[in-house]
Amino acid sequence: MVHKWQATGAPSEMNNLIGILRRKSAYWGYVAICLILFTITFAVLGLVLGSSYLRSLNEAKTESLYNQAEHAVESLYTQEKSMHELSMKLSVQNVFRRSFLLAQSYNRIVIADALRQYASYCAIADEFALVFPVEDGQYMVFLSSGQTTDWPLFLSRYDIGAQDLQTLDELLQKSSGGGQALLLSQTLLFSYPVHTLPNSEADDSGFLLVPVQTDAFSRWIYQTSALQTELYSLDYHGIRLMEAAVQSSHSVSAGDGEGWRIDVNVPPVSLLSLLSSPESLLWFCGCIVLLVLFVFLLAWQCYRPLRELTREYQGHLGDSLPENEFTQLRSMIARFQEKNETLMEAVETRDMELRDYTLLMLLNNSDMPAPSKELARVNVRFPHPLFSILMIAPVTADEITGEDISTLIRNIPDLSGGEEILCAVECDRASHALAVFCNLIKKEQLAGVIRQLHIFLNHLPVRFLIADGPITEFSGISASYLAAMSKLKLVADAQTSGSPETESQGSELQQTANKLFFQIECGDSRKALELLEQYMELAKENSSALADRYNMMLLISGIYRLCAELNYTLAEAQLGTLLPSRSLSTIHQELIRLIPELCGSARQSRQVIMPTGQIVMQYLNDHFCDYDISAQSISDALGIGINRTYAIIREQTGHSLKTVLTQLRVQRAKQLLDNCSLSMAEIAEAVGYSSSSYFSKVFKASTGQSPDAYRRSIASGRVHESEEPEMEEQQGGL
Numbered sequence: 001m002v003h004k005w006q007a008t009g010a011p012s013e014m015n016n017l018i019g020i021l022r023r024k025s026a027y028w029g030y031v032a033i034c035l036i037l038f039t040i041t042f043a044v045l046g047l048v049l050g051s052s053y054l055r056s057l058n059e060a061k062t063e064s065l066y067n068q069a070e071h072a073v074e075s076l077y078t079q080e081k082s083m084h085e086l087s088m089k090l091s092v093q094n095v096f097r098r099s100f101l102l103a104q105s106y107n108r109i110v111i112a113d114a115l116r117q118y119a120s121y122c123a124i125a126d127e128f129a130l131v132f133p134v135e136d137g138q139y140m141v142f143l144s145s146g147q148t149t150d151w152p153l154f155l156s157r158y159d160i161g162a163q164d165l166q167t168l169d170e171l172l173q174k175s176s177g178g179g180q181a182l183l184l185s186q187t188l189l190f191s192y193p194v195h196t197l198p199n200s201e202a203d204d205s206g207f208l209l210v211p212v213q214t215d216a217f218s219r220w221i222y223q224t225s226a227l228q229t230e231l232y233s234l235d236y237h238g239i240r241l242m243e244a245a246v247q248s249s250h251s252v253s254a255g256d257g258e259g260w261r262i263d264v265n266v267p268p269v270s271l272l273s274l275l276s277s278p279e280s281l282l283w284f285c286g287c288i289v290l291l292v293l294f295v296f297l298l299a300w301q302c303y304r305p306l307r308e309l310t311r312e313y314q315g316h317l318g319d320s321l322p323e324n325e326f327t328q329l330r331s332m333i334a335r336f337q338e339k340n341e342t343l344m345e346a347v348e349t350r351d352m353e354l355r356d357y358t359l360l361m362l363l364n365n366s367d368m369p370a371p372s373k374e375l376a377r378v379n380v381r382f383p384h385p386l387f388s389i390l391m392i393a394p395v396t397a398d399e400i401t402g403e404d405i406s407t408l409i410r411n412i413p414d415l416s417g418g419e420e421i422l423c424a425v426e427c428d429r430a431s432h433a434l435a436v437f438c439n440l441i442k443k444e445q446l447a448g449v450i451r452q453l454h455i456f457l458n459h460l461p462v463r464f465l466i467a468d469g470p471i472t473e474f475s476g477i478s479a480s481y482l483a484a485m486s487k488l489k490l491v492a493d494a495q496t497s498g499s500p501e502t503e504s505q506g507s508e509l510q511q512t513a514n515k516l517f518f519q520i521e522c523g524d525s526r527k528a529l530e531l532l533e534q535y536m537e538l539a540k541e542n543s544s545a546l547a548d549r550y551n552m553m554l555l556i557s558g559i560y561r562l563c564a565e566l567n568y569t570l571a572e573a574q575l576g577t578l579l580p581s582r583s584l585s586t587i588h589q590e591l592i593r594l595i596p597e598l599c600g601s602a603r604q605s606r607q608v609i610m611p612t613g614q615i616v617m618q619y620l621n622d623h624f625c626d627y628d629i630s631a632q633s634i635s636d637a638l639g640i641g642i643n644r645t646y647a648i649i650r651e652q653t654g655h656s657l658k659t660v661l662t663q664l665r666v667q668r669a670k671q672l673l674d675n676c677s678l679s680m681a682e683i684a685e686a687v688g689y690s691s692s693s694y695f696s697k698v699f700k701a702s703t704g705q706s707p708d709a710y711r712r713s714i715a716s717g718r719v720h721e722s723e724e725p726e727m728e729e730q731q732g733g734l
Helices: 002-008 013-022 026-091 098-103 106-118 151-157 162-174 214-225 278-317 325-364 371-377 402-415 445-458 474-496 500-505 508-522 525-541 545-565 572-577 584-605 612-623 631-638 642-653 657-673 680-686 692-703 707-720
Strands: 129-133 139-143 148-150 180-184 187-194 206-213 232-236 239-242 251-255 260-265 386-394 421-428 433-440 464-468
Touching: 026 106, 026 187, 026 206, 026 214, 026 251, 026 260, 026 278, 098 106, 098 129, 106 139, 139 151, 148 151, 151 162, 162 180, 162 187, 180 239, 187 214, 206 214, 214 232, 214 239, 325 371, 325 421, 325 433, 325 474, 386 445, 386 474, 402 421, 402 433, 402 445, 433 445, 433 474, 445 464, 445 631, 464 474, 508 525, 508 545, 508 584, 525 545, 525 584, 545 584, 572 584, 612 631, 612 642, 612 657, 631 642, 642 657, 657 680, 657 692, 657 707, 680 692, 680 707, 692 707
Parallel strands: none
Antiparallel strands: 129 139, 129 206, 139 148, 180 187, 187 206, 232 239, 232 260, 251 260, 386 433, 386 464, 421 433
């Protein structure tokens, strides 16, 4: 296939695309996946944004219709108020009394003409009428247009039949005390009394009738609020004047049942309603087509380089690859990664061996030519002028593995807290002795390095001995190494078997006790029992009551200290036996049984040497409730530089020290809040806060609720404790 490609020449882009589209290829599957992903993405996006947009449109429409209905109700109340004001104006004028009407016939013309000036009072009604009762139950009617008419003709104008006369008479009688309204034949009659004078003996009262047809209400509401007639229903004192033509599940109401009330049906705004117009539907279809074209173009642009890459490397990796281009690419990447990992492991192993070999040569031969160039070639750089060698060796080399030593070598450079540079190499594989190169800018820095190294080694489960060589120039590395080796041997001999110097500084009995405790810490039961017998023989040589009491207290206090260090709990019977009041022989027999158990516990407590990161996190989990915990206190406690402490916490957790402390303290506080007997001040103090208010602030910022609210939620959850599954235990650290 490759030879044919080279012989015929590269085809055009169009021919390449046509060839891929015709044959079975991963392109179509890629296009289908892209279409599905884009469809789901745009569907979800459209659903979220569209629902939010439609909700806002519906809310805006509801608010707009409600405002229109409120405005319409206010205008209706205004019109009703103007009717009442008109009746009051007519009441105070003499010309609108019935006695004035009966004085002479000419006064009818005066009354009708006087009503014209009030024609604009009732904008909602075409006209209103002033009605006076006359003989035989009839009424004289004066219209606002300046005309007079009789009672039957006025009723026929508004389609009020004879069957409604009695109801109308009752309305007029009721209206003598105040305004009344009556719906008769699609006409709402408002009746207001025109009162007589208080001191008049004759009944001069009349009635102001304002007939308003239901069509006039719809026109008035549309003029004042632009509210469509088919959307709302109109009620007046429970009387239904208009009925809505459009029914909807959602409606808003303006006014109340004691007066005017408008119930507006709000038609929902939906996607179909937005696409009801041809222009909107055309735009929507156009966007769908553009989206499909965009997916095809994007799929082709992403697929083409994969195809070219597969074709380029197919000849190098053989013809056994599958036809699918994506599977081919995955196979090629897997092969490249496998070869790269193998190569990186080989290079790393070779670099480490070369570095160790070069450093060991420097230890044994300081006169080698151009040592600085040899060190730079293996990436070991010492920029400062002064050097010193520290020798480190485990007390029991048979209980430590090469993996532990490799971990320790990787961790020792982390101890550099200042400008000094540390580099460690295993110089004796039989005893696992380490030589640590200390490159110093000043001589005073060596004491700080040794102190940090002591602090760090004390946190490891294996006991180490350490010795330092003199500070020299670069050419004196071998001399410093030999001096440190000699000093290490002296320290080891003094620790295991004693020396004349140490013997002269204390009694032989004290030295024997120290050796006994040392062997128990090393886990050597046989040597520990031998030293116990030696201790007992020495104690019997100078026996007295006071000496026995002192010897027993010396031995028992050391045993108690070892039990605390090894986390070994003494039984009540053992505690009763190991008392200063007991005889030396009784304590001797009990220690014969106890020492093998302590040695076994010491051996079990020895684990692999942890990396520096685990040591820092373990210390943080043990001391996060301390008030004064900080990066400086951690650095001082573990012998690690403060900048390295910050970096390790960031590497292990992904957060800063402050964030990690807050998370650990809040997690512990949640456990303590389950105990209702503890106050907030006690809980704050238990998790390392001196102020309960600051603790509440930190807790709320971390969990979203105050400690009191969290405690109440725990208490309320206990009600369903029997029905709900048990919750998992919370972790104690990160």
